[in-house]
Amino acid sequence: MNANAKLQRIAVLVSTGRHPVSGTPRYSRNDAAALELGRKLAQRHGAQLDVIHAGDPADPALPEYLALGAAQVEVLTCAASDDAAKALATRVREHDLVLTGTRAEGAHDSGMLPYRVAALLGYALVGAAVDIDVKEGRAQVRQFLPKGLRRRVEAALPAVVAVHPLADAQPAYAYARLRAGSVWPAKVAARAADPEAAAWRSGPVERKPxxxxxxxxxxxxxxxxxxxxxxxxxxxxxxxxxxxxxxxxxxxxxxxxxxxxx
Known part of the structure; x- marks a missing residue:
């Protein structure tokens, strides 16, 4: 990206989670923080903000992202055995900045999605972000470090940034925004099965790892x-x-x- 180019398109990749006690579907708190940082950047730079999910358009947790400030949520229709990273990477290839949470909550929460998307796109990846700004074609990120430490790093755009749960973001839930927004499915041109799907086994958690x-x-x-x-x-x-x-x-x-x- 040219150093003088303007930040034009931001993508926020969102997943769904489950309440740790009741198991009720809900939005992911990590991705909600990424959405809030993306909203701030879009307002500051006049950029287009796209909120994208790969999965089931009928998931009851997705409308909650509308209440958190997404004008609409685009859903790339994928089965559980499909490679969501490939579908997402294809969709966000033209975006200047891609934001995600550090990991999903209560789903396939390996934390590998940001890394896989960045690798498929050939973009730089910055993890554990607590604050983000963009200047002169570069993402300026303040990273979370243990024991209360922070450090600033930069990455040339386009880039993928994974947002830490303790990010400087306070999402606000508004029911009126939920009613005004929309969740709409988008067809995936070429769905690809995940090569590791055959080895997966889903079931209730019996004990903590x-x-x-x-x-x-x-x-x-x-x-x-x-x-x-x-x-x-x-x-x-x-x-x-x-x-x-x-x-x-x-x-x-x-x-x-x-x-x-x-």
Whole structure:
């Protein structure tokens, strides 16, 4: 994108979630934050804002995005076994900025969709965004870091930005906007089945997943210092090497701390 070009088209990719207690379908809070940041950018730059979902047009949670400020929600009709990332990437190829939540809530919430869409488009990806602005053809993003830290990064447009749940956004729900907006289905030119769909198994959650955590061997004083400072705790940051070499580093760490036994 030319440095002097104007931000013209913004796409916000939204998913649907479920209430953690009742299981009732509802909008995704992560995607709602992305929508609010997209609305602010569209108003600031006079850009067109498209809110897009891949899935079932009859999903009862989709109209809630109208109440949160979307003028309309375009639904790319896809089956559960279709590759939604390919359909979305094809649809947003002409957009200058693509916003998503960090991950879905209560669906296929692997967190990989922003990465897959960015890879299919060949766009830069910025994750964990808490604030976004666009100047001179570049997205200026403030990223969330642990322990209250933040950092600013830039990416040339077009780009994909995944918005963190703690983003500087406060979506406001208005019933009048829900009645005024519309959800409309759009045909997908070439639906592609996800190659991994055959291995999926859907069912109720029986127990919460167990997170791997190395045994804490430091003193109480050292642990208290670690909670308030940012010094290294002995981990390794691996930026070079092939994917196989990086996987071997992870396996070596897991074996060292006896988190796996193979």
């Amino acid at each position: 167990v997170k791997f955590a190395a045994a804490e061997r430091r003193s109480g004083h050292a642990r208290m210092l670690g909670a308030t400072t940012t010094e290294s705790r002995g981990g390794n940051v691996v930026n070079t090497g092939t994917s196989v070499e990086k996987a071997q580093v992870i396996l070596a760490y897991l074996r060292e701390h006896q988190l796996i036994d193979y």
